[in-house]
Amino acid sequence: MSTVDVLFKPADMINTLKENTAALVNPPVSSPKMSAAGLNFFYGTKQALFDISLNIAAQKVTALIGPSGCGKTTFLRTLNRMYETLPNTRVEGQLLLEGEDIVAMDLPKLRRRVGMVFQRPNPFPKTIFENIAYGLRVNGWDRKMRLEDVVEASLRRAALWDEVKDSLHKSAYALSGGQQQRLCIARALAIDPEVLLLDEPCSALDPIATGKIEDLLFELKDQCTLVIVTHNMQQAARVADDTGFFLMGKLIEFNRTKIIFQTPARKETEDYITGRFG
């Protein structure tokens, strides 16, 4: 038994085992932060996700890997219902956030609890300060706190404060790509989300900026639950506690990152990780 497994009660283990044969592809999570069960997703008539069941552990980093078009980003975007910005999309099955049905939740409330960082940095055409303050202005904030303090705290959490403290009222577009992405992370953190979804947050960045963001993820997971989609397998191996491998709209395997990368149960996973396809 590995050290991770002893953290869970045997009863949980047995229950999970009983529930489905997916025990092999789902690591035991006693009380998941978010979960999907039997999730199907459609773009019009084209089905993009098939029967996805997956538990996202609280205060951990969960990585989703797989070749382009495998559905990992689509899955990520079901977790905050960002798919609804596209017409003719449909989701079937169960999606839960702490036991609450995501599909039935009030949308702004859901998005406040589940933040998102996108593939390319997308700062608003506003000042650095106003970018961070945006979520607070939209959602309201604890009036006992000064907006300036919340902005500073968020920038510190995203390890950007020292670089921008003298230019808070300059345009966010003046920042470098890596700084812009950290700004977007700070912007998401400003409203204290419980979960932060990251959709290939480093794909447009150079290795140094990527390193900074990865360091940041390590620090953030004490404060919130992170789900990251990545093309970069080294990145998944470095930052993630759990890793799910998607292929052609199906979740092939989901387990502790170590197990996925060292002793994957499925041949497809092994092939992808060793670079035989994808």
Added chain:
Amino acid sequence: MTFRDYRRRVVNALMLGVTGVCTMMAVFVLLFILGYLVVSGGRYINWDFLTKLPNPVGESGGGMANAILGSGKILLVAGLSGIPVGLLGGIYLAEFGGGSFSFLVRYAADLLNGVPSIVMGIFAYAVVVLPMRHFSALAGGLALGVMLIPVILRSTEEFLRAVPRSLREGAFALGATKRRAIATVVIPAAIRGIATGVLLSMARVAGETAPLLFTSFSNRFWSSGWSEPTASLPVMIFTYAISPYDDWHRQAWAAGLVLLGLVLFANIGARLILSGKLPSLRKG
């Protein structure tokens, strides 16, 4: 050198020459108009011309202050009536339009854009002049306002559509509603383009003559308020140019120069806004 090489060079030189000449012609037309106006009218622009009323027929001198102010008043009415409709309609089409209704609106706007300006004048004549029983700045402004609508509608729509989806999604991801995201992120991101579209369309209608002939008509005196016949630069140019007096011809040239100056000014202003020092949307 083979024959093929030779032929290639000749054709290349020929086409380069033709495209060059055509480009020169386009620029030449503008320069010619500008130069001709400056030569014919420049001498007659003086303080009197800009600040005095027209002199009685037969007396030389006088100015067109009433027409300059009148054009301003008519454009103000046009802007107040046409800009809001165009802007809000454009926002609707870009952000909420998708169905067959939007298709109809878009199609109607394109058709409206192609309606001859004199027909717009007839429309304003029937809707405003006839019920009020006299010509007015209001009627002229409305005729021009209707002409603004399709241009502003379509340009606003295009600039809003050009805002990347990632910006909208960024706002949604922070819990913003669609309305909120449009008002606080999408429109600010497109504002320079939208403002340019508005300015250019205003400059375009500022020179319209036909719709004003039987809406605002003209006036040789100051017109008080908004419901009197009102002088405007284009109509003054028209009236003075077809008159038999040499002095009036000279003043028509001067008025033409003033009008062109105002339009060029607005045009250049619009371009400065578009290429302003504000950060570009595309970076990052």
